[in-house]
Ligand SMILES: Nc1ncnc2c1ncn2[C@@H]1O[C@H](COP(=O)(O)OP(=O)(O)OP(=O)(O)O)[C@@H](O)[C@H]1O
């Protein structure tokens with residue numbers, strides 16, 4: 126098939142990455158690498174999906190984590206509902222998964238219709254405002270969400286099709302598959318007609334309109350897809366922590382995703398993922414020695430942004446291509 | 451082909467277009483001239499839907515297009531290149547044309563269709579041949595020369611197979627040699643594509659050489675309309691724009 130032929134390289138890379146990820150679970154008994162990687166899957170999807178807005182389409186959102194949090198809360202609340210689990214039985218998890226992504230998609234479409242009309246800083250502020258709206262709903266609707274305490278009591282994880290997500294190895298492998306699949310989808314989108322239409326809009330939305338592009342519609346589709354991808358990240362985090370926390374909906378979570386993108390670089394597809402790995406690693410390492418991890422991370426980001434004026438991946442790729450010449 | 455009837459537009463107190471009526475024959479090559487601020491670009495903006503007129507009508511092949519969006523007008527067949535080359539800096543020349551062709555084919559919103567398809571590539575190569583831009587097809591739009599950017603801007607408009615092609619100062623900012631090269635490109639494309647071509651130009655030599663019909667604007671009003679010899683003799687145009695010593699040319 127043409128599609129497979131065209132994406133041969135990406136399919137190979139995805140399969141190999143998945144095999145490596147799975148073998149880590151099979152050969153390393155200690156839970157640390159798995160736990161670390163699950164957090165990378167989760168926040169990596171947040172950063173990668175945010176870069177679909179920022180890097181592909183030039184839409185700088187300050188409120189992207191809202192969709193991450195909404196995915197997590199929707200997933201947790203559905204599964205905590207006894208009727209839901211009774212009704213869907215062993216299919217509760219896959220159905221809750223799909224529903225949470227769809228709910229996030231719907232919510233983002235409603236917000237998106239308003240936000241995508243605005244440009245630059247106005248778009249950024251409005252997305253931020255909607256995020257803070259969601260945050261206050263979560264914090265104040267204590268009876269439903271548990272308020273600042275987060276979603277308490279754990280999220281039930283009934284086994285389905287022989288997969289038991291309360292088992293840490295099963296959960297890890299499940300999350301690996303979902304993660305690789307999502308990154309693959311983002312990659313296909315990036316190389317598709319739609320992906321190039323987003324580049325047109327990012328570069329020059331006025332001209333795009335004059336060659337017949339439906340700019341608002343395309344931006345809205347992009348916004349919804351990116352939000353749904355972020356919700357998958359949130360669902361992975363909810364599965365992992367067996368809960369959901371209001372911090373995920375706080376603006377600092379969106380800020381962190383922007384840092385990840387800045388650290389890795391906007392212009393390279395995999396940049397934000399590398400940024401995620403770097404930021405999480407730095408965070409974990411610094412925390413061993415000091416309680417001021419935010420300060421250290423802030424300084425590192427300042428050095429990268431001011432010193433290199435680009436992401437680390439971009440910087441090294443440029444170095445390499447320069448040497449080749 | 452294109453008929454403009456009693457069109458008016460003011461910005462605050464400035465009357466940018468004052469009751470202008472104009473018509474452009476199918477397949478003709480016409481120019482619009484006038485001093486800075488005469489309302490030439492504004493007229494283009496009105497025709498292409500970028501701004502809405504206060505009153506008046508614009509008809510394309512008899513169809514009223516006055517209140518359509520820029521996108522709808524483009525799809526009806528009015529293509530446009532801009533006074534300042536209006537392109538896509540981070541794409542290559544070929545990619546920009548491919549993306550534009552995808553829009554023409556109605557497949558620009560396909561989520562999973564690979565962009566580098568045989569079909570789009572072949573079509574863009576044809577267009578690159580037409581524009582004589584093969585040698586720079588893989589350069590970033592932001593890295594090519596100013597003149598090439600202006601040609602690419604025209605190419606983007608042409609990729610949509612317009613009936614009417616509107617060029618806003620296609621030779622602006624060019625040296626004499628590049629200028630005449632552009633003029634021959636414009637003439638070549640006009641003949642090849644059988645479009646109705648309208649261009650805005652300040653260089654009178656170019657205007658008189660290639661226009662079949664010249665329209666002169668001043669303070670938003672149309673003060674004259676005719677072929678080269680008629681315009682050269684027009685008293686009002688000489689006073690307002692060409693200057694006394696022009697008759698000698
Ligand atoms: N969007 C706008 N808002 C306010 N005033 C405008 C706008 N566009 C044009 N004008 C005014 O309308 C008048 C005509 O401008 P226009 O750009 O059409 O002139 P032009 O003939 O294209 O000039 P040039 O040869 O310098 O390109 C000018 O006085 C200009 O300042």
Ligand SMILES: [Mg+2]
Nearest residue numbers: 490491492533
């Ligand atoms: Mg102008």
